[in-house]
Amino acid sequence: MYLPRAGVVHAHSVIVDRRTFCLTSGFAAFAAACGNAREPLAPGRGTLTGAGVQDVLDAALTAARKAGATYADARVVRRQSESLTTNEDHLVEVAANESYGIGVRVLAAGAWGFSASSAVTAEAARAAAQRAVAIAQADAKIVKRRVELAPVAAYHDVWSSRVEKDPFAVPLAEKAEFLLSLWGEARAVPGIKFGRGTYEASLEWKIFASSDGSVIEQSITRVQPGFEATAVDAATGEFEARRHEIAPRQAGWEYVASSTMRADARKIAEDAVEKLKAPSVVPGKRDVILAPSNLWLVIHESVGHPTELDRALGYEANFAGTSFATVDKLGKLKYAADGVTIYADKTTAGGLATCGYDDDGVKTQRWDLVKDGLFVGYQTTRDQAAWIGEKASRGASYAQDYRSFPFQRMPNVSLAPAKARAGGAGGTIDDIVAQTEDGVLLTGDGSWSIDHQRYNFQFGNQMAYEVKQGKVTHALRDVAYQSNTLEFWRGCDLVGGADAWRLGGALHDGKGEPPQSNAVSHGCPPARFKQVNVVNTNARKRAT
């Protein structure tokens, strides 16, 4: 699911002078919508090119219409990122990346056409629009199903991540010092030989304008700190690494600075050493208790991806695969145990996929995918809603950058916490452990893999523990679990409470050809799953 780090980003927001834009717009509907605009766009901070972005967007839409498009949208997108890497006590990488450009998408003769340019000028925008229309018209001759767009309201809005401390404004020295301080903690633990610190911040800034009359400016800031400690036993030639469990988040530097990362660094190092000495797990069917830092990835792979409508219908068959959750099963399939509700939500506070509007210009929302165990919903875009007889898009369209074609991408998908119990007990990991006779507790995400229809999966962890008679007894080594999506979710017999609910997530989830990266969060409380196949992954002797 992860892509390598994508080229990035940051710069400064751009001003759109709404009045000028409306006056020059070639689309009547667009101009009419402007008249109803509720609020002005954010004050600009200057563009990289200095050109008026409004002229560029207008040029694209006008040229598309003149060339024969029945619908058009244009996105000017700037992506910026900053990354730091440390090896033990020194910084080995400092990088700032940026990309900027305009993507124009059109519908002509019932087919999509798309073209992009890294030059953000009116001339380049017109040329891109004309190329897009030409491509659509050529493809229309061999396209069998005409694209139909679900209706959408016209919006004039500005949306921005909640950021207290702009990560790009924090002095480099402060960020470097933070990462290096983690090694300062870890190195004190005997047996620890290496520590790698990583940090990534990104800013995704875009203005979307469409022939349906929307002009939407959005600014999304994301951060991800990371640290991994490695213990080496030179005598035996064995080693183990242990990674932090702080999830990436849509937030500013305040998220990193206020995290428990520094406080936990020594424990992370101790865990790596403990893992190296821990007994290898005895394989077999066991009850598994998954911390949110482990379970988020299972939700992503076994619920998030199978409920993508394009995948279910075969549009991703050549690469990511299809889905067992086919359209005929909607509203009928028992996906999970009673009481398990899993929802999609592009409005979750701090969620990596959270935004005001998707890349179709649809206002974001929350809806159920699995309700009380029943499969009830898909993720859709404007051109997909009609495929399952829905009247409106769920707002799950996304393109990673200016040069990429927008398509259906995963919103934040989360497991709802159990309703509060009488007396308030029962919702935390400790509560679940206390109710478990014989099980394995897993925390942190490790290795992950699932088949191309989303049945068979195997997940690792960062730490695994034996649970006996309601107590964690000791750490275990070489642990992974294998299961089948439906068997696994139907065997979910304990779901934690709201207080123990945490957001996990990934900055780079891949889908499509050429692959595009999407950032997505998954919230969940801890949960228990009955009689899961726990396997031993020790192949050290065999491979030597």
Add this chain to the structure above:
Amino acid sequence: MSQVEETLARAVSLAREVAKGADVVVRGDARRDANTRFARNEITSNGDVEETRLGVTVAFGKRHATATTNQVDDRSIRAAVTRASEMARLAPEDPEWMPPLPAQTYRDVPSAHDPSTAALGAGGRAAAIAQAVAAADQQHLDVAGFLEHGAGTRAIASSAGLAARHDASRVEMTVTARTKDGTGSGWGNATSHRFGDVDVPTLARTATEKAVRSARPASLDPGRYTVILEPAAVSDLMSFFVSALDARKTDEGRSFFSKAGGGNRLGEAIASPSITLRSDPADPELPSRPFDDDGLPLDPLTPVDRGVASALTYSRYWAAKQGKKPTGRRDAWHLLGGAANDAAELLSGVARGLVITRFFYTRWVDPQSVLITGLTRDGVFLVEDGKITRPVNNFRFNESPVTMMKNCDALTKRTWRIGSWRVPALRTHEFHLASRSDAV
């Protein structure tokens, strides 16, 4: 001088102006890539993007930073240079930093650039795709796939006088055919730097025949099997192995190649004598860039020579520290072919085994044993008494490419290009299929 080289020269001179006395390395990648996707027997989307990416690394002594941009006008280049030098001034010293290389001599490599591939166009792509769709329609199969081609120039320049440039084109077509009842799936692919090498009818036939032959699979239990791995499966597993070749990780005691008590496994027989793994930018079947991202010349390298671990990869920093020659970072790899005349010959003598088309979602499980997990996909066939008898279900595997190489007893003479690899099909034993997958 190409446009990208001119851009680099401009960037180096701007950097000298902005960051006086600094070491500067500038990397450029100017390319145009175009693609067409298809699914459900029709074209679904298109892309065609031309972009130049520029990366500027500035170093004051051992303080360094890099800024990249896709805007290559003077103002933007100056902004990138300024950002890199501002960050570099603030960065702590990096003891691993290696100053830019001066001018290097690179080996002559066969051309990897084919002008007709660069110029294929939307029409050329649509025509190729129409053949695959027609083949699938004829057999009442669903078909999906991807055709991507591109061409570009990668270049590096430094304030110490380095100047390197390489032009390359690339095309890849993949086709997945599925039976309407959803019980059969087949796959075919072709990769080259020349579109002329892409045999669309054969590729489409491979996918459609496999889809038909793999339909209604019999149920088979997981276990350890003799397997015939087709080229895509081989290159997938081997790509994990080459990432374990890093000398630094080995010397630090955290690699498959590390030895208990210190030292490494060079000189040990780690694979069957039929296994030789090589990397050579001058390989006529797989021509590639003769330098890496540092501008370091890439000489031929043979990490496994007739089963013996023979070479590890050294970065410039680690080589300097250990008194070794740096090998550079490599993309193109070649697992040499063997004696079998064709894939069918790999079946002969197999009492009971499986033919595996390819793997999916392969991921690390344990770096020490190079243990990898993943799933089979698009056709698994039972072999009984030297013949394919029937299709069977898919599996999850937990296995190491090291074990695969150790237990390998036959490889085809012919090799195929898969991504940046050139590999044969091979036969190996005791391959660990850990559980059943219901996916088709």
